[in-house]
Amino acid sequence: MKQSGPEGFNGLELRELSRRVGAQTLVDELSFTVAPGEILALLGPSGCGKSSTLRLIAGLDPVSSGEIRLGGRNVTALPPAQRQVAMVFQSYALFPHLSVERNLSLGMELRGMARAEINRELEHVLALMQLQGLRQRKPAELSGGQRQRVALARALIRRPALFLLDEPMSNLDAQLRENLRAELRTLLRSTGVPVVYVTHDQHEAMGLADRIAVLREGRLQQLGTAESLYHDPANRFVARFLGSPTINLIERGSEQLGLRPELLELVEAGSPVPDGWSALEGQLIHREWLGDRVISHVRCPREGTLKVLSSTAAGGESLQVRWRQADALHFDAHNGERLPGSIGAQAS
Amino acid sequence: MARLLLLLWSLGPMLWQLYSSFRPSAALSGVDGGGWTLDHYRQLLQGDPPFLTYLFNSAVVGASATALTLVLAVPCAYALSRIGRRQARTLTLLVAAAVAFPAVLLFLALLEVARDWHLANQLLALSLPYAGLCLPLAILLLQAAFADIPIELEEAALIEGLTLWQRLRWILLPLMAPAVASSGLLVFLFSWNEYPIALTWLSRTDLLTLAPAMARIAGSSVYTIPFGAFAAATVLGSAPLILLMLLFQRQIISGLTQGAIKG
Numbered sequence: 001m002k003q004s005g006p007e008g009f010n011g012l013e014l015r016e017l018s019r020r021v022g023a024q025t026l027v028d029e030l031s032f033t034v035a036p037g038e039i040l041a042l043l044g045p046s047g048c049g050k051s052s053t054l055r056l057i058a059g060l061d062p063v064s065s066g067e068i069r070l071g072g073r074n075v076t077a078l079p080p081a082q083r084q085v086a087m088v089f090q091s092y093a094l095f096p097h098l099s100v101e102r103n104l105s106l107g108m109e110l111r112g113m114a115r116a117e118i119n120r121e122l123e124h125v126l127a128l129m130q131l132q133g134l135r136q137r138k139p140a141e142l143s144g145g146q147r148q149r150v151a152l153a154r155a156l157i158r159r160p161a162l163f164l165l166d167e168p169m170s171n172l173d174a175q176l177r178e179n180l181r182a183e184l185r186t187l188l189r190s191t192g193v194p195v196v197y198v199t200h201d202q203h204e205a206m207g208l209a210d211r212i213a214v215l216r217e218g219r220l221q222q223l224g225t226a227e228s229l230y231h232d233p234a235n236r237f238v239a240r241f242l243g244s245p246t247i248n249l250i251e252r253g254s255e256q257l258g259l260r261p262e263l264l265e266l267v268e269a270g271s272p273v274p275d276g277w278s279a280l281e282g283q284l285i286h287r288e289w290l291g292d293r294v295i296s297h298v299r300c301p302r303e304g305t306l307k308v309l310s311s312t313a314a315g316g317e318s319l320q321v322r323w324r325q326a327d328a329l330h331f332d333a334h335n336g337e338r339l340p341g342s343i344g345a346q347a348s
Numbered sequence: 349m350a351r352l353l354l355l356l357w358s359l360g361p362m363l364w365q366l367y368s369s370f371r372p373s374a375a376l377s378g379v380d381g382g383g384w385t386l387d388h389y390r391q392l393l394q395g396d397p398p399f400l401t402y403l404f405n406s407a408v409v410g411a412s413a414t415a416l417t418l419v420l421a422v423p424c425a426y427a428l429s430r431i432g433r434r435q436a437r438t439l440t441l442l443v444a445a446a447v448a449f450p451a452v453l454l455f456l457a458l459l460e461v462a463r464d465w466h467l468a469n470q471l472l473a474l475s476l477p478y479a480g481l482c483l484p485l486a487i488l489l490l491q492a493a494f495a496d497i498p499i500e501l502e503e504a505a506l507i508e509g510l511t512l513w514q515r516l517r518w519i520l521l522p523l524m525a526p527a528v529a530s531s532g533l534l535v536f537l538f539s540w541n542e543y544p545i546a547l548t549w550l551s552r553t554d555l556l557t558l559a560p561a562m563a564r565i566a567g568s569s570v571y572t573i574p575f576g577a578f579a580a581a582t583v584l585g586s587a588p589l590i591l592l593m594l595l596f597q598r599q600i601i602s603g604l605t606q607g608a609i610k611g
Contacts, residue, residue, distance in 0.1 A: 060503050081509030093500035097522045106518060107508035158508070 010071050011035040012057070012162055012194040017066035019056055019218075026052040028218040029066065034194035039185065041209035042198045043241070049218035050198045054164050057196060058087050070162055070194075086155035087164040090171070092147050094139040094154070101126075101135040104154050121157055129153040144172050145180070152187065163188060163195040169204060181207045202242050206230075214238050233258075236336035239329060245295055250280075250303040251333060258329035261309035266296060269318035279322035282306065287313060362586070368579035376575045388580035392565075397554045399584060402561040405471055407588065409546075409557055410539040413475035417482045417535045418528065424483075425490035426516065440491065446484035454481075455544050462549050469552050477545050482535040489534075493527030494520065529596045540589065558585050 012034040019027040027049045034040040042050040055061045057068060059080035068076045075083045095103050104125060108118045126132050129149045139147055148168060155163065168184075169177045185208050188195045199205050205212045206226040214221040214229065214237070222234040226242075233239035239247050239258050248259040273279045282300035296308045298321050306321055330339040368376060372385045392399035428436050428443075458477050467473035497520060505515045521528065543559040550556055556564070562581050565574055 058503075058507060060506070080503075080507045085507060087504070087507050089500045089504060091498060091500050093498065093504035095501060095504075095519055107505075107510065110508075110510055110514050110518070154504075154508075 009033060009035075009069070011038065012196065013067075013069040014053075014057070015067040015069070017053070017056060017068060018064045019052055019061060020064045025218050027056060030215075030218070030220055031066075032213055032220065032223055034196060036194055037189060037192050038211070039188055039195040039197055039209045041205035041212045042196060042215060043200070043202060043205040043212050044215035044221075045200060045241070047217075048215040050200075050215050051166055052218070053215070054087075054166050054196060054198050057162070058085050058164055059083050084158070084161040085164055086158045086160035086162070088148075088151045088155050088166065088168045090167040092139075092151040092168075092171070094147060094150055096139050099136050099138060100131060100142070100150050103139070103150060104157050107154075107158065125153045125157045128156070145176055148172065148180075152184075156187075156191070160191075161193055163191055163193055165195070165197045167199055168197075169199070169201070177204070184208065202244070206242070214241060233329065233338060235338050236331045239331070239338075245307045245309065247329075248306045249331075250300075250306070254333050255339060256331040256333045256336075258331055259306070259323055259327070261295065261307045263327045264306065264308040264321050264323050266298070266308050266310060267320045267322065268316060269320050271320050271322075273320075273322060276325055277322050278325050278328070279320050280306070281318070281320055284317050284319055289313065365579045365582050368575060369583050371576065373574070373576045385576075388574075388576040389584075391577055392580050392584065399561070399581065401554060402556055402558050403584065403588065405555060406540055406558040406585075408471050409474045409478065410536045412472050413478035413482065413539040414532045414535045416475055416479040417486050418532055420479065421483055421486035421490050421531065422516075422521070422528070424487045425494050426520070428487070428491045429494035440488070443484045443487050447488065451481050452544070455548075458545060459548050468549055469555055471550075471555055471557075474546060474549055474557070475539070477549075478535070478539045478542060482538055486531045486535060489531045490524065490527055493524045497523050533592065533596060536592065537589065540585075 014030050014032055016029040016031055017027060018025065018029055030049075030053060032040070042053055044050050052061065056063055059075070059078060063076050066076075067074060070083060070085075095106065098106060101122065105118050105122055108121065126135060129152060131146070131149055131153060134142065134146060134150075139150070142150065148171070151168065165188075169180065172180070181204065188197075188208075197205070197209060199208075209226070211223060211225055212229055213223040216237050222229055222238045224232075229238055230242050233242070236249070236256065236258065240249075243260060245261050248261060248264070250257050250259065269281055271279075280300045280303060282298040284296055285299045285305065286297040288295040288297075292311070294310055294313045296310065296313070296319075297305050298308060298319055299305045300321065308321060331337065332339055369388055370384050370386070372383050372387065375383060428439055431439075454477075461477075462468050462473070467476070501519055501523070502515055505519045510518065540557075541559060542557075543563075546557045547560045547563075550560065553564075562578070562585065565577050565581060
């Protein structure tokens with residue numbers, strides 16, 4: 001992740017990139033860089049502008065203002081084909097009437113590449129993605145995971161200068177998704193080009209990406225490693241979007257306290273509160289037992305229900321929920337901005 | 349059971365025609381009982397000009413009208429499916445209005461066009477009004493087919509560096525083969541069966557298409573209806589259509605896009 005001056009940077013760079021359609025702003029002055037070999041996840045709920053951003057980078061939609069630079073070159077106005085980007089679509093967008101092999105080779109054939117060279121590339125990528133046995137199959141005859149591999153292979157065979165992925169896992173079942181995460185990460189890292197990965201799944205972003213950019217309504221909320229986003233969120237939105245179960249928020253006058261479920265402790269009601277700790281009394285209303293951990297839902301009379309994550313189930317119905325004051329994150333109750341005086345002290 | 353009835357309802361009359369075409373005239377008018385004959389076919393095929401000339405003329409007009417319609421309709425439909433939604437709606441409405449217009453009323457105007465531009469007695473010229481009349485419907489059909497193709501497929505091709513023509517040739521048209529085939533067949537059928545324009549634009553006997561030619565089958569009047577000859581002409585006239593249907597049967601069965609998007 002080295003950067004040799006803004007002009008000499010040879011990864012992907014967005015400079016105040018915007019896309020407006022009518023009165024709507026889909027992407028709002030977005031700026032960030034992705035170094036060669038780095039995986040950046042664009043994370044956010046649906047409609048946050050992450051896919052719009054990806055389409056701008058790919059050149060599928062026109063840019064309203066701002067600049068896209070790739071390998072030190074301004075590509076803002078270039079058509080998709082000349083940007084040398086590869087994109088994996090959420091639907092994979094495999095050509096249904098062509099075999100796996102032809103899906104991969106069509107682009108090269110039409111660009112007039114020599115047959116021998118096409119075959120060499122084809123063999124290489126088919127072997128890499130373990131698709132040799134499927135080369136004559138049509139997309140309809142493949143499983144979801146196989147289709148994803150073909151889509152990745154089609155992107156890889158382009159030898160792109162930039163790799164874009166739009167929720168490539170969302171059509172796979174949860175088990176497969178988890179298994180593929182490490183594999184995909186290794187594969188993407190091996191290309192040595194910048195990778196932008198769009199997802200709405202925080203686990204995927206945290207498990208795959210080097211850095212995460214959280215978007216909301218087209219605006220960048222925060223950009224950083226998973227740890228820094230989790231422990232040191234810039235605002236309430238980021239704090240709520242990362243972590244499961246979601247962060248507990250309780251009102252404290254003009255402030256809101258953000259309490260991570262795993263940093264809360266459950267003790268018997270009426271226990272003495274140690275120095276530097278705060279506590280609330282409440283009733284246990286529900287308990288989710290997940291094998292390795294337990295999520296206890298504790299209703300506190302004024303603050304609402306708090307979720308507490310622990311490794312063992314606490315006994316009793318009346319409980320005290322307590323936390324180290326230094327562990328609490330403070331947010332402005334009105335605009336959700338993070339307030340000073342609450343440093344992510346627990347960062348390990 | 350219902351299917352059998354439907355089959356009987358639609359195929360029965362055709363079989364009756366086939367049967368009639370092989371029966372002697374006397375048997376058809378109920379005078380005499382039995383026997384089989386090829387006379388009707390002989391009469392048609394050895395006529396002046398032979399009946400096959402009409403079939404050939406119809407095929408020429410049908411093929412050129414179909415080709416012309418598709419060549420014009422495919423780009424129109426593609427453009428309509430890719431421009432902004434609001435403009436597309438307005439234009440589609442206009443096209444639909446053209447479909448709804450009673451084409452019979454254009455007949456006299458077309459006659460004047462033929463006279464002024466010297467288009468009479470030219471087979472290929474006949475495909476101009478045919479294509480014109482079929483174009484709106486073909487555009488609507490193809491537009492719907494284009495709209496059914498996921499836009500990501502074209503975007504993926506765009507990123508691969510395929511030009512507009514390459515995207516049409518290698519991605520879109522193969523996926524639209526069923527729609528193109530059925531639109532094409534529709535145009536062909538229309539041209540094959542069309543009567544009033546063919547009747548007025550063509551006067552030379554050797555240029556007649558099937559419909560006007562059948563009307564002229566020798567000796568037809570209310571008093572002596574040549575049932576047998578008509579039946580034979582119907583059989584000969586529908587045989588190419590049946591052949592065409594069989595040929596494109598596979599294309600017409602759609603569902604080809606299945607599997608493009610998650611399954």
